[in-house]
Amino acid sequence: QVQVVESGGGLVQPGGSLTLSCSASRNLYGITDMGWYRQAPGQQRELVAAMTSNGKTTYADSVKGRFTISRAKVGTRDLQMSSLKSEDTAVYFCYIDAGVTATIRYWGQGTQVTVSS
Secondary structure (H helix, E strand, O other): OOOEEEEOOEEEOOOOOEEEEEEEOOOOOOEEEEEEEEEOOOOOOEEEEEEEOOOOEEEOHHHOOOEEEEOOOOOEEEEEEOOOOHHHOEEEEEEEEEOOOOOEEEEEOOEEEEEOO
């Protein structure tokens, strides 16, 4: 069973920074995409940022210029968040798309990010 391990959430003041980290609990073959979604109370889950295995990145318009997704090594994704706003408050979920004959999406349990003074 693969687990998606997330870390780095917490409480931060507006204008501050946080870095979220994501990795798989064991080696996964055929990773094609990894990224982060978030879900605020009463809102739908939305894509925040993603990076494919060949390095192509995607960002939500609301975080462009403030968030950066990076890859320290295969099977990991970090999300550097800066200039945080109260509207960034949400539970952030990491996902991993992987598979050899078929692609499976694995989800993390989520990590809370709260931006408040």
